[in-house]
Amino acid sequence: MKSVDKLYERKLFKWTLTLIVLTIGLVLTTLLALGIGPLAISSETVAKILLNRISPIGPLFPQSWPTVYEKVVIDVRLPRIVLGILVGSALAVAGCVMQGLFKNPMASPYTLGVSSGAAFGAALALVLGMSFYSLPLTAFLFALLEVFLVYSIARTGGTIPIETLLLSGIAVGSFFAALVSLLVYIAGERIYGIVFWLMGGLWASSWEKVIMLFPLVTIGIVVLFLFARDLNAMVLGEEPALHLGIEVETVKKIILFFATLITAASVCFVGTIGFVGLIVPHMMRIVVGPDHRILLPSSALLGAIFLVCTDTLARNVAQPAEIPIGIITALFGVPFFIYLLKTRKSKRWW
Amino acid sequence: MKIRVLGIDCYYGSIRALESVSFEVKEGEFLGVIGPNGAGKTTLLKCLTKILKPKVGAVLLNGKDISDMSREEIAKNIGVVPQNSPETFPFTVLDIVLMGRIPYLGRFARESKNDLRVAEAAMKSTNVYHLADRTINELSGGERQRVLIARALAQEPKVLLLDEPTLHLDIKQQLEILKLIKRLTRQKKLTTIAVFHDLNLAARFCDKLLLLNAGKIHAIGSVEDVLTPKNIKAVYGVKAQIIRNPLTNSLNVVVIS
Numbered sequence: 001m002k003s004v005d006k007l008y009e010r011k012l013f014k015w016t017l018t019l020i021v022l023t024i025g026l027v028l029t030t031l032l033a034l035g036i037g038p039l040a041i042s043s044e045t046v047a048k049i050l051l052n053r054i055s056p057i058g059p060l061f062p063q064s065w066p067t068v069y070e071k072v073v074i075d076v077r078l079p080r081i082v083l084g085i086l087v088g089s090a091l092a093v094a095g096c097v098m099q100g101l102f103k104n105p106m107a108s109p110y111t112l113g114v115s116s117g118a119a120f121g122a123a124l125a126l127v128l129g130m131s132f133y134s135l136p137l138t139a140f141l142f143a144l145l146e147v148f149l150v151y152s153i154a155r156t157g158g159t160i161p162i163e164t165l166l167l168s169g170i171a172v173g174s175f176f177a178a179l180v181s182l183l184v185y186i187a188g189e190r191i192y193g194i195v196f197w198l199m200g201g202l203w204a205s206s207w208e209k210v211i212m213l214f215p216l217v218t219i220g221i222v223v224l225f226l227f228a229r230d231l232n233a234m235v236l237g238e239e240p241a242l243h244l245g246i247e248v249e250t251v252k253k254i255i256l257f258f259a260t261l262i263t264a265a266s267v268c269f270v271g272t273i274g275f276v277g278l279i280v281p282h283m284m285r286i287v288v289g290p291d292h293r294i295l296l297p298s299s300a301l302l303g304a305i306f307l308v309c310t311d312t313l314a315r316n317v318a319q320p321a322e323i324p325i326g327i328i329t330a331l332f333g334v335p336f337f338i339y340l341l342k343t344r345k346s347k348r349w350w
Numbered sequence: 351m352k353i354r355v356l357g358i359d360c361y362y363g364s365i366r367a368l369e370s371v372s373f374e375v376k377e378g379e380f381l382g383v384i385g386p387n388g389a390g391k392t393t394l395l396k397c398l399t400k401i402l403k404p405k406v407g408a409v410l411l412n413g414k415d416i417s418d419m420s421r422e423e424i425a426k427n428i429g430v431v432p433q434n435s436p437e438t439f440p441f442t443v444l445d446i447v448l449m450g451r452i453p454y455l456g457r458f459a460r461e462s463k464n465d466l467r468v469a470e471a472a473m474k475s476t477n478v479y480h481l482a483d484r485t486i487n488e489l490s491g492g493e494r495q496r497v498l499i500a501r502a503l504a505q506e507p508k509v510l511l512l513d514e515p516t517l518h519l520d521i522k523q524q525l526e527i528l529k530l531i532k533r534l535t536r537q538k539k540l541t542t543i544a545v546f547h548d549l550n551l552a553a554r555f556c557d558k559l560l561l562l563n564a565g566k567i568h569a570i571g572s573v574e575d576v577l578t579p580k581n582i583k584a585v586y587g588v589k590a591q592i593i594r595n596p597l598t599n600s601l602n603v604v605v606i607s
Contacts, residue, residue, distance in 0.1 A: 003482070004444065004466050004467075004469065004470045004473075004482060005463070005466055007442075007444055007482055007483050008444070008461070008466055226457055226458070229452060229455070230452075232441070232445075232449065233449055233452060235439055236438060236439065236441075236446075236449075237432065237435070239401060239430075239432060240430070240432050242399070242401055242421065243399060243425060243428070243429075243430040243432075244425050244449060244450070244452045244453060244505070245420075245421045245422035245423075245424065245425030245426070245452060245453035246421065246452065247421055289440060289441070289442075290439045290440055290441055291441070291445060
């Protein structure tokens with residue numbers, strides 16, 4: 001009799017379990033990543049150093065480690081890892097909502113060129129010597145411009161065919177990427193360098209950046225979560241969504257606005273990191289299914305884990321040098337992208 | 351709930367798709383909309399749900415103009431069963447049917463016990479309850495269509511609109527779906543409007559027919575009044591004979607040339 005309730009409860013249980021597992025995964029990844037580097041520190045010590053900083057329980061964990069450990073963990077590695085968590089979840093969520101919105105498995109901030117638009121905005125602000133705080137704003141404006149261009153080019157008679165969307169994304173994205181290269185070429189040493197903007201890197205992390213990124217990313221992600229149910233209806237088609245009382249055009253604009261915002265905010269501090277927004281939502285979709293109410297939060301968590309892991313690789317495999325993180329994400333991302341292309345025709349894609 | 355259409359003209363850009371269309375459908379009545387391709391059948395359905403806005407005229411639900419109603423309000427009154435699309439996403443049947451509750455749910459709310467009860471009743475009345483935990487892609491065309499009808503019922507609508515409900519279905523499934531729609535119309539006192547391609551199915555199940563031609567109403571009324579050799583010739587351009595099938599006691603259109 002109550003089997004519908006049972007089904008519903010089972011679903012909620014599965015969702016809760018997924019989120020708990022991923023949260024534990026993120027905490028463990030963070031502890032491990034904090035300990036890895038030229039100065040290896042055990043996870044236990046890392047945990048104690050962190051707990052020591054939390055005011056009410058701090059005294060329970062008196063300092064039993066050299067002060068340099070604390071400096072490395074708190075001042076060097078932690079801001080970088082927190083930035084990685086923010087960026088990873090932002091890119092994964094942005095990719096996830098774009099795939100839903102365009103009903104297209106290949107949509108992501110990187111493939112649609114949004115990241116390149118944002119990178120150009122940020123690089124331009126740096127070259128023009130604008131203030132540090134104007135970076136996210138210019139990045140956001142150019143990312144919006146890029147999205148608008150791609151959207152207008154791809155739109156033919158009210159629909160957006162998959163092929164033209166991808167092609168115009170690549171075209172407009174490449175154009176902005178070329179402009180970034182040009183800026184870096186002209187500016188020389190004055191801005192981070194071409195590798196940073198085209199392949200991304202977290203080496204320039206600081207608490208200051210974390211503090212700026214945190215509200216932008218959290219607000220953006222929370223707003224997008226609130227539209228998860230609308231996205232569910234919209235992936236089944238725009239007309240059916242209208243029939244369910246959803247103001248599709250308004251919702252689309254809101255979603256695109258906030259997805260662009262969190263992408264731009266991320267890109268202006270870490271450059272363009274590809275494939276996170278592409279792979280992560282797909283992996284989660286295989287595990288939890290197509291419902292955006294679980295897909296979005298779980299993608300955020302997995303995106304954070306994925307980026308912290310790849311960044312740890314990026315800063316450690318070629319010591320003392322660093323590999324741009326975009327190379328690592330691409331090494332994982334490209335084979336996966338090809339796999340998607342090859343399987344899409346024969347089967348449903350999510 | 352009575353639906354009244356008052357002299358609507360509808361345009362796609364500069365092309366007129368509907369011209370001074372007026373009719374009304376009462377509670378518990380099943381209207382079939384027929385006509386050749388491009389006659390404006392689907393456009394008419396779109397006007398009834400405010401997806402397209404008529405340039406002239408109005409659509410009234412119990413006397414209230416739908417252009418003054420919010421989408422949410424319309425969704426609480428009109429359930430729409432879209433054309434059967436073969437490819438969708440692996441939502442479970444329960445997920446799909448619960449989507450019918452979206453117009454009743456606040457942005458921060460999740461489905462209540464009552465929403466689950468409504469979804470359950472909707473699934474039972476279209477006989478898909480046993481499929482609740484299956485994903486929609488695993489189902490046959492007929493089952494999928496019944497799920498979409500259940501979703502529309504979960505909206506607790508007074509009006510039910512269907513766009514070619516038997517498209518891509520085999521003859522057995524066609525019969526099942528139309529019997530179901532007819533039964534729901536009577537039981538729940540729905541006002542039902544469905545677009546048909548198959549004249550014989552429309553003749554057998556509808557209470558009234560509306561024959562559209564080039565955006566205008568060519569004929570409206572009882573099945574006998576609308577399905578005449580003269581009307582068929584004028585609208586479809588074919589010679590046809592209308593016979594009463596003694597086994598089903600409904601009219602059959604036999605195309606001669």
